[in-house]
Amino acid sequence: MLVFIIRRLLQSCVVILAVSLIVFVGLYGVGDPSLLLIDPDASAAERDQAIAMLGLDKPLYAQYGTFLWNALHGDLGRSFVYNEPSISLILNRLPATLELAFVALILAVGIGIPLGLWAGLKGDGPVDRTIVTGSIFGFSLPSFWQGMMLVWIFAVLLGWLPSNGRGELGEIFGIKTSLATLDGWRHLILPAINLALFKTALLIRLTRAGVREALVLDFVKFARAKGLRENRIIGVHVLKYILVPIVTVTGLEFGQLVAFATVTETVFAWPGSGKLIIDSIYKLDRPVVVAYLMVVVAMFITINLLVDILYSALDPRVRLAEKR
Template sequence: MTVFILRRVLQAILVLFITSLVVFLGVYAIGDPLEILLPADASMAERAQVAASLHLDDPLPLQYLNFITSALQGDFGRSFVYNRPALDVIFERLPATLELVTTSLILSLILGIPLGLIAGVKPGSVTDESIMTGSILGFSLPNFWQGMMLIMIFAVWLGWLPSTGRGETGYILGIRTSYATWDGFIHLLLPATNLALAQIALVIRLTRTGVQETMPLDFVKYARARGISERRILFVHVLKTILIPIVTVLGIEFGSLIAFAVVTETIFAWPGVGKLIIDSINMLDRPIVVAYILVIVAMFIVINLVVDVLYSLLDPRIRSRAS
């Protein structure tokens, strides 16, 4: 297991280096931040002064070398727009995104696993067909359209929930979160639901397929022969077996949700990194864009490593092969 983790860490370093190079070249080849940062009537002297202060007048290879050298020391440059360290701006917004993504995954597990179990033990029934039809809608409907419909129904027509913003937050164990206040919690419900709908459909399908593949196996027949109740067989023996692919997929989806929560955060004006990256791209705030992508890639790598470790804990055969 130690050798496996070390190998993954070395691979992660290589991936981060290649990603930084590709992203740096791609971002710095697009547009000129001075056109946005300075007024149209700015003189050449003013442009030269600002370009020198931001090191935009250095050759591109030198800019990348300076970026890598600073990044290895934890410095990803200063935001052109906010005039603050890029990582500080990202980490200031990241908790809101993590809160949104975590809530959506919790919703997908709470709703997806029970519905998938029900559909799996009653294949071909009206209940199964209804649940699977709902899962198809969850996969098929565009995320932005779902968000607008949720706002229209629950915020405009019914007036039950607020449509935008994070609401009032508080502190739990020193962590600023929307869960600490009722206002913050109800502001979280609509964007988290919008982000969770596709994940609920995914969990339903994974669970249903796992149940249908596991129920005919010999260990289930043996458990029935021993007189174990169907409920215990389903929720203990079968569920433990099908958790492996669910944990794997949700672990990967966690990183994907962080990266692609942009649409939901934009629709619901949620103050997370998704909305930050859209604003930064529009403002050509290069340090924010590069730092954001590298942070997301690093999170993907860490999440995948954690998933692999959980995989080995759930299935000892994987642990023995890794060692």
């Protein structure tokens, strides 16, 4: 297992280096942020001085070399707009995004897996068809449209829930979070539901397919032949069989919830890192965009590593293949 982890860490370093090059060249080679950041009435000397202060007067390869050297020391650049370290801006906003993604994932898992299990056990009956048809809406409806409909129904028409902001914050183990207050939960419900809908539909389909596949396998037939109760067959044997792909997909989907929460955060004015990155793209704040993408890549790699370790714990065949 140790050799496996070390090899994955080395592969991760190569991936991060390659992504940093692609992201840096792709962002720094397009557009000129000085046109937005420098006063149009500034003189040529003032303009040249500002460009030099931003580091935009150097060749692209020199800028990338400086970025890599600073990144090794924990510095991912300084925001052009806010004049603060980019990593600080992102880390200040990231807890709100992680909070939203975590609640959305809990909703998706808590609803998607039971519904998928129920649909798979019912075969091609009316319950199965109803659940599968409902999951199609989760795949098909655009996230921004879902968000606007949730706002219109529950905030405008019914007036039950607020439509924007994070609400009152409380503390849990010294961490400020919306989960500690009732007002925070009221602000969190709508964006979390909007973010969870697609993932719920995905888990319904994945769980249903796994159950339908497992029910015809020999180990289930053998368990029934031994006289085991149906609840034990489903709850132990079938569920353990389908958990391997579900764990893999769930881990990757959590990374996607964090990375692609930008639409939901924009619709609900949720003060997370997704809204920050949208604002930074509009303002050509390159250091913040690059730092955000690097943080997201590092998060994906970490989640992948944890998923692989958990995968090998759930499936002994993976451990045997690793030993060979």
